[in-house]
Amino acid sequence: MQRTKIGIIGLGGRGRGLMSMIAAMEDIEIVAVCDLWQDRVDLSIAKVKEIAGYEPIGLTNHHDLLNIDEIEGVVVSTSWKDHIKLCIDCMKAGKYSAMEVGGAYALEDCWALVRTYEETRVPVMMLENCNFGREELMMLNMVRQGIFGEVVHCQGGYRHDLRHGLTHNREPEREMRHYRSGEYHNRNCDNYPTHDLGPIAKILDINRGNRMMKLVSTASRASGLSAYLANPPAIENSVPLPDRRWLQGDIITTTITCAHGQTITLVLDTSLPRPYSRNFQVHGTRAMYVEDNRSLFIEGVHNHEEDWRDNWGNVEKFYEQYDHPMWRGYDPSKGGHGGMDYLCMRAFFDAVKRRCPTPIDAYDVASWMSITTLSEDSIAMGGHPVTIPDFTRGEWLRSRDVYEGFYAL
Amino acid sequence: MQRTKIGIIGLGGRGRGLMSMIAAMEDIEIVAVCDLWQDRVDLSIAKVKEIAGYEPIGLTNHHDLLNIDEIEGVVVSTSWKDHIKLCIDCMKAGKYSAMEVGGAYALEDCWALVRTYEETRVPVMMLENCNFGREELMMLNMVRQGIFGEVVHCQGGYRHDLRHGLTHNREPEREMRHYRSGEYHNRNCDNYPTHDLGPIAKILDINRGNRMMKLVSTASRASGLSAYLANPPAIENSVPLPDRRWLQGDIITTTITCAHGQTITLVLDTSLPRPYSRNFQVHGTRAMYVEDNRSLFIEGVHNHEEDWRDNWGNVEKFYEQYDHPMWRGYDPSKGGHGGMDYLCMRAFFDAVKRRCPTPIDAYDVASWMSITTLSEDSIAMGGHPVTIPDFTRGEWLRSRDVYEGFYAL
Numbered sequence: 056m057q058r059t060k061i062g063i064i065g066l067g068g069r070g071r072g073l074m075s076m077i078a079a080m081e082d083i084e085i086v087a088v089c090d091l092w093q094d095r096v097d098l099s100i101a102k103v104k105e106i107a108g109y110e111p112i113g114l115t116n117h118h119d120l121l122n123i124d125e126i127e128g129v130v131v132s133t134s135w136k137d138h139i140k141l142c143i144d145c146m147k148a149g150k151y152s153a154m155e156v157g158g159a160y161a162l163e164d165c166w167a168l169v170r171t172y173e174e175t176r177v178p179v180m181m182l183e184n185c186n187f188g189r190e191e192l193m194m195l196n197m198v199r200q201g202i203f204g205e206v207v208h209c210q211g212g213y214r215h216d217l218r219h220g221l222t223h224n225r226e227p228e229r230e231m232r233h234y235r236s237g238e239y240h241n242r243n244c245d246n247y248p249t250h251d252l253g254p255i256a257k258i259l260d261i262n263r264g265n266r267m268m269k270l271v272s273t274a275s276r277a278s279g280l281s282a283y284l285a286n287p288p289a290i291e292n293s294v295p296l297p298d299r300r301w302l303q304g305d306i307i308t309t310t311i312t313c314a315h316g317q318t319i320t321l322v323l324d325t326s327l328p329r330p331y332s333r334n335f336q337v338h339g340t341r342a343m344y345v346e347d348n349r350s351l352f353i354e355g356v357h358n359h360e361e362d363w364r365d366n367w368g369n370v371e372k373f374y375e376q377y378d379h380p381m382w383r384g385y386d387p388s389k390g391g392h393g394g395m396d397y398l399c400m401r402a403f404f405d406a407v408k409r410r411c412p413t414p415i416d417a418y419d420v421a422s423w424m425s426i427t428t429l430s431e432d433s434i435a436m437g438g439h440p441v442t443i444p445d446f447t448r449g450e451w452l453r454s455r456d457v458y459e460g461f462y463a464l
Numbered sequence: 465m466q467r468t469k470i471g472i473i474g475l476g477g478r479g480r481g482l483m484s485m486i487a488a489m490e491d492i493e494i495v496a497v498c499d500l501w502q503d504r505v506d507l508s509i510a511k512v513k514e515i516a517g518y519e520p521i522g523l524t525n526h527h528d529l530l531n532i533d534e535i536e537g538v539v540v541s542t543s544w545k546d547h548i549k550l551c552i553d554c555m556k557a558g559k560y561s562a563m564e565v566g567g568a569y570a571l572e573d574c575w576a577l578v579r580t581y582e583e584t585r586v587p588v589m590m591l592e593n594c595n596f597g598r599e600e601l602m603m604l605n606m607v608r609q610g611i612f613g614e615v616v617h618c619q620g621g622y623r624h625d626l627r628h629g630l631t632h633n634r635e636p637e638r639e640m641r642h643y644r645s646g647e648y649h650n651r652n653c654d655n656y657p658t659h660d661l662g663p664i665a666k667i668l669d670i671n672r673g674n675r676m677m678k679l680v681s682t683a684s685r686a687s688g689l690s691a692y693l694a695n696p697p698a699i700e701n702s703v704p705l706p707d708r709r710w711l712q713g714d715i716i717t718t719t720i721t722c723a724h725g726q727t728i729t730l731v732l733d734t735s736l737p738r739p740y741s742r743n744f745q746v747h748g749t750r751a752m753y754v755e756d757n758r759s760l761f762i763e764g765v766h767n768h769e770e771d772w773r774d775n776w777g778n779v780e781k782f783y784e785q786y787d788h789p790m791w792r793g794y795d796p797s798k799g800g801h802g803g804m805d806y807l808c809m810r811a812f813f814d815a816v817k818r819r820c821p822t823p824i825d826a827y828d829v830a831s832w833m834s835i836t837t838l839s840e841d842s843i844a845m846g847g848h849p850v851t852i853p854d855f856t857r858g859e860w861l862r863s864r865d866v867y868e869g870f871y872a873l
Binding site for chain 2: 076269271304340440
């Protein structure tokens, strides 16, 4: 078996997690790993050796990794601000790349990604694992089958209590490396839109017959992190950072309007106490799904005068009928986050192996990431609507080369 | 016992429902009932006779009702567009009035309500029954006790499948009297904001130390009613209306920002298939409530790493500890909509009897109803933010005469 040779740039907690998953794949070889910090590189080499029995090359300069000819694909799992720059370097080096999720800091970066893709024709992907979640894929499957009728509105959120990580150094033996804290100190925007937007964008055919036209974004006040630091829980092996003036509002609400008139509401909710939710909702003329109680409501099957509580959790009853092919017979213990990570990574490797387009392509990545900087603009202007660029420049109107295969979205 | 004498203007389905509830109250006498349609008047007289044993005066001109000296309070349950006009007439006649819920058509109407109140000093109230819901009052109680810490964000919605009533004449033996259909044909706004906004406004101390500053509103396309009429269900004794060009978007999302930086998201969702929900959410620095799975999450009590599903429905476990005094020992079978209607009506009658301010006063009514016309403006301008007037003109900064007593909100 010819193993596909890849490199990994960015070896923090997330990068090492993905690396361990990849190391266990028999058809993939991790040729090199790279991080700015040597201790992470050393840790990673040892980890791959432990899992796969071989030692990858360890590097601290990503250009050295890109100079390794045999590497075909690169996983970029660095801090948010380097994702686009590194993927541009990958494209220029002729290597497929897949970036972890995050948002953009300027529209120019999104345009640069698209421009470089069009110049090089080397595909890029975002590792948006939530596009491969069971419920997200099931809803996509049902929408494509017409079960929802016309989809009119979707909602989503990244609603995840991150207060501890944002305000504490959890590796107190060394400098604080967790970069998100600085984001919350200095910015005010939906800094993490793609977990919720990605699956919705596929449901609404964004960049393939539809597009996002404009958005409005509103930020609540920022109270959560200071309140947390005023009374921090005692958690072993972590040191609270000094309180700061946090600019990041606790709740960011963004409403996007699409060319065909559908609306999308996204919520960022990461600095208040709560259980995790992606707050996923799909509303069509024939059916509805609400993640917060995991219930489907289908015209003709359910009756709106029933007590909704009787249908909470009913999504599982529909797995057999409507599961997406990717989830039929799939063992989710193969990868993190309930199995999504594995499917997502395999989708990338499938494109690398077949030298075909990626299922989340440069236009998707640019438009999804642009929501961060555009929400920042809208908030800065007191909620003024801002237009969302058409990164395809008209190509969304026609069919074009897209990924086809098992991992199609 | 001296019975409090009241009149009722507006005897459609809702008006007659309230009338029947009031007729059963031993301390209240319905002196007169009034509607533009004589058949409703006749039906109402017979109904009061049946329940209470006496016959109210039947009228078709509301001025005749306001000329009856002994009437102290008036319930206005007409179509939305007449609520403010009729309550203004009540104030001018020196009679307490309580209007059913609805939205405004112009800011001028909201100002006229406030202006007339300030000229006459005759209190007015909105019968916002949802302000008296068990969970809504419980959250208010918990917020006032500090359980939520600082409240940063609230959400709510009127999410109710109204498609049948909007597209069918359910009294086919006579002309279509259900006026909402015309609203959906000709307007595009959050036409019904107060069920969700009312309880939130009290939680956030709106008009009493805080105020609503601005909003942005976005409408989805309008697909639900035409899709429904293309394939209408066979329901006895109802005739479908012809399909029309519906301007009302299926989902309206409005985000309000308050003076103290809290945000409020409201959703109108009345023309797609779904179970009923008011989508109520409260997010604070110490706790959270989500109606869609009826769960409370309290810092120190719950752990965000638990499976949220284990806490679905847990609100009931907290009734004993946190129920609002109005709900302690209360038998909700006393009034419609799970008991809210009775408490709300008693709150009005308590103010009438004691000649004191109402718990939802002229400033509340004006500001809550203004959201409809302001959302219409924002949508018309493509989502542009619009400012929300301070109907108190600075009085929200200081304490002023408010209702005090058992039904205080």
